[in-house]
Amino acid sequence: xxxxxxxxxxxxxxxxxxxxxxxxxxxxxxxxxxxxxxxxxxxxxxxxxxxxxxxxxxxxxxxxxxxxxxxxxxxxxxxxxxxxxxxxxxxxxxxxxxxxxxxxxxxxxxxxxxxxxxxxxxxxxxxxxxxxxxxxxxxxxxxxxxxxxxxxxxxxxxxxxxxxxxxxxxxxxxxxxxxxxxxxxxxxxxxxxxxxxxxxxxxxxxxxxxxxxxxxxxxxxxxxxxxxxxxxxxxxxxxxxxxxx
Amino acid sequence: xxxxxxxxxxxxxxxxxxxxxxxxxxxxxxxxxxxxxxxxxxxxxxxxxxxxxxxxxxxxxxxxxxxxxxxxxxxxxxxxxxxxxxxxxxxxxxxxxxxxxxxxxxxxxxxxxxxxxxxxxxxxxxxxxxxxxxxxxxxxxxxxxxxxxxxxxxxxxxxxxxxxxxxxxxxxxxxxxxxxxxxxxxxxxxxxxxxxxxxxxxxxxxxxxxxxxxxxxxxxxxxxxxxxxxxxxxxxxxxxxxxxxxxxxxxxxxxxxxxxxxxxxxxxxxxxxxxxxxxxxxxxxxxxxxxxxxxxxxxxxxxxxxxxxxxxxxxxxxxxxxxxxxxxxxxxxxxxxxxxxxxxxxxxxxxxxxxxxxxxxxxxxxxxxxxxxxxxxxxxxxxxxxxxxxxxxxxxxxxxxxxxxxxxxxxxxxxxxxxxxxxxxxxxxxxxxxxxxxxxx
Numbered sequence: 269x270x271x272x273x274x275x276x277x278x279x280x281x282x283x284x285x286x287x288x289x290x291x292x293x294x295x296x297x298x299x300x301x302x303x304x305x306x307x308x309x310x311x312x313x314x315x316x317x318x319x320x321x322x323x324x325x326x327x328x329x330x331x332x333x334x335x336x337x338x339x340x341x342x343x344x345x346x347x348x349x350x351x352x353x354x355x356x357x358x359x360x361x362x363x364x365x366x367x368x369x370x371x372x373x374x375x376x377x378x379x380x381x382x383x384x385x386x387x388x389x390x391x392x393x394x395x396x397x398x399x400x401x402x403x404x405x406x407x408x409x410x411x412x413x414x415x416x417x418x419x420x421x422x423x424x425x426x427x428x429x430x431x432x433x434x435x436x437x438x439x440x441x442x443x444x445x446x447x448x449x450x451x452x453x454x455x456x457x458x459x460x461x462x463x464x465x466x467x468x469x470x471x472x473x474x475x476x477x478x479x480x481x482x483x484x485x486x487x488x489x490x491x492x493x494x495x496x497x498x499x500x501x502x503x504x505x506x507x508x509x510x511x512x513x
Numbered sequence: 514x515x516x517x518x519x520x521x522x523x524x525x526x527x528x529x530x531x532x533x534x535x536x537x538x539x540x541x542x543x544x545x546x547x548x549x550x551x552x553x554x555x556x557x558x559x560x561x562x563x564x565x566x567x568x569x570x571x572x573x574x575x576x577x578x579x580x581x582x583x584x585x586x587x588x589x590x591x592x593x594x595x596x597x598x599x600x601x602x603x604x605x606x607x608x609x610x611x612x613x614x615x616x617x618x619x620x621x622x623x624x625x626x627x628x629x630x631x632x633x634x635x636x637x638x639x640x641x642x643x644x645x646x647x648x649x650x651x652x653x654x655x656x657x658x659x660x661x662x663x664x665x666x667x668x669x670x671x672x673x674x675x676x677x678x679x680x681x682x683x684x685x686x687x688x689x690x691x692x693x694x695x696x697x698x699x700x701x702x703x704x705x706x707x708x709x710x711x712x713x714x715x716x717x718x719x720x721x722x723x724x725x726x727x728x729x730x731x732x733x734x735x736x737x738x739x740x741x742x743x744x745x746x747x748x749x750x751x752x753x754x755x756x757x758x759x760x761x762x763x764x765x766x767x768x769x770x771x772x773x774x775x776x777x778x779x780x781x782x783x784x785x786x787x788x789x790x791x792x793x794x795x796x797x798x799x800x801x802x803x804x805x806x807x808x809x810x811x812x813x814x815x816x817x818x819x820x821x822x823x824x825x826x827x828x829x830x831x832x833x834x835x836x837x838x839x840x841x842x843x844x845x846x847x848x849x850x851x852x853x854x855x856x857x858x859x860x861x862x863x864x865x866x867x868x869x870x871x872x873x874x875x876x877x878x879x880x881x882x883x884x885x886x887x888x889x890x891x892x893x894x895x896x897x898x899x900x901x902x903x904x905x906x907x908x909x910x911x912x913x914x915x916x917x918x919x920x921x922x923x924x925x926x927x928x929x930x931x932x933x934x935x936x937x938x939x940x941x942x943x944x945x946x947x948x949x950x951x952x953x954x
Binding site for chain 1: 533575576577578579596599600
């Protein structure tokens with residue numbers, strides 16, 4: 269049986285690329301969507317050679333929400349699975365001072381992803397099938413001084429995904445929320461991350477492929493994060509506000 | 514950050530950079546005072562460490578083209594041999610030459626000019642390399658082959674990354690009918706018998722021996738010589754023949770902790786070796802073995818380097834010329850057995866002819882062993898170096914972590930020419946590793 273296509277939004281990211289390889293290895297044709305999509309030409313060739321599936325490139329800008337209707341309409345085929353790996357961390361210090369920078373982080377992690385996934389969700393709902401995967405963040409589980417601008421947008425995205433899942437549960441469309449924890453990627457390059465809590469992009473991709481197959485609702489890539497975030501969420505605010513974590 | 518090779522000795526402080534494009538790499542090559550490329554970190558010692566700039570090549574790992582008519586694959590240097598097998602074995606292609614682990618990069622395989630169990634027939638990795646793209650100290654990329662810029666080609670194969678950054682290469686894969694190997698095991702009671710078995714098996718596609726390095730007296734050099742042939746479809750059971758490239762996925766084991774130092778001593782090694790030999794001697798018929806178990810038995814145990822404990826281990830691998838092999842091996846094995854410093858992984862192999870500027874193999878025999886790093890074994894390794902030199906042998910740089918530049922020059926007269934070539938091309942000041950500095954290359 270020929271498998272149905274998988275759309276990767278934010279395909280230039282490390283997690284996006286690892287995911288594309290993972291689904292291609294399972295035999296799915298892959299649609300890579302990103303800004304400057306033509307820069308993914310070498311990756312397209314690589315994926316086609318390795319996995320013998322067809323790979324197409326699609327220009328996509330998460331922030332250009334006006335273009336999202338047209339983007340979906342122009343896809344050669346409505347995907348079976350759509351994964352959103354779009355994200356922007358920015359610099360917390362800059363986000364505190366610069367309203368425009370903060371807005372960009374908020375829009376990249378919440379408005380853009382929610383806009384495109386909403387459109388895809390409606391199409392999936394009409395069809396009566398499909399899986400939507402949103403990559404959120406532990407930063408969205410509780411706002412912290414070190415990254416609350418990014419975290420607040422991710423919190424919004426997590427809530428959006430949970431609501432979407434609730435709405436579509438009876439319509440044959442499944443929604444997966446992925447909370448990766450720390451991942452060694454371009455985004456975290458130069459950050460001093462604890463090795464035991466830090467996943468490689470292909471570990472995230474494996475976990476996502478499994479979650480899609482097993483119809484999981486929400487996953488932490490490394491299970492230890494579930495415990496860590498449970499604790500962090502439950503620290504009383506009176507104590508939490510004085511902490512630096 | 515701290516960096517080490519697969520042997521986890523030595524551990525050095527190094528700055529690691531991982532460029533994501535050829536252009537980003539070029540910027541580093543022209544701006545860093547000195548640097549060395551690093552593949553998947555499978556060289557045992559300090560070959561791929563430069564304290565000021567170690568260039569991690571993992572992001573440059575794309576396959577570029579494959580021609581099913583010639584079997585030529587073009588790929589970037591960071592592609593793993595395991596990736597090539599995963600992509601092409603199901604289509605009936607296998608690397609022409611493969612070392613004992615599939616977790617090496619294409620660039621690493623070229624830099625070390627690795628060898629496999631078919632060296633006696635086909636030679637080293639070089640035999641499957643059509644061309645290499647190498648970025649020089651000026652940031653320019655040159656394509657070299659036997660026809661074009663042969664000196665660069667010659668010195669890059671086995672040159673340990675010291676001739677520039679290996680960017681991509683065209684290599685040829687071999688056609689295979691199945692993913693299985695027909696393995697025949699010959700138990701040989703001593704070294705002479707093992708060597709005779711190798712000489713008698715010169716036509717076998719693959720040959721390698723596990724050798725009991727703690728055997729003494731009449732047992733000195735007792736071995737299990739393992740020969741292999743690619744199985745054809747007719748060799749498989751009807752069920753296997755339906756999917757000749759399908760191998761059941763195996764459970765991966767991993768070594769989660771560093772073994773304490775006392776776990777590996779001459780008693781445990783002696784007991785293991787005796788058991789292993791007698792188990793092997795009992796089943797000397799021909800068996801069908803899948804490619805992964807045959808070529809990469811240790812890859813199934815992720816992190817096996819941790820059994821040697823936190824201090825790491827040192828590999829010893831030498832090649833001896835044919836006429837000196839028997840006395841040389843006898844002297845080496847006697848010295849090891851007398852010291853009682855055994856190694857689980859002692860490997861003996863017949864090498865065929867080799868013609869290249871600085872690659873390790875030479876026609877004769879190669880012996881590979883590993884030892885936990887202790888003052889006692891380091892002293893033993895120095896004595897093994899001297900025995901090797903006395904018998905005209907030389908050492909494998911991909912395994913080395915501790916020899917001196919005097920030892921290198923006493924064992925390999927080609928070192929002076931290699932060094933002169935580096936000087937002449939302006940490579941010496943730019944492409945440097947902790948190993949090249951130790952060896953004054």
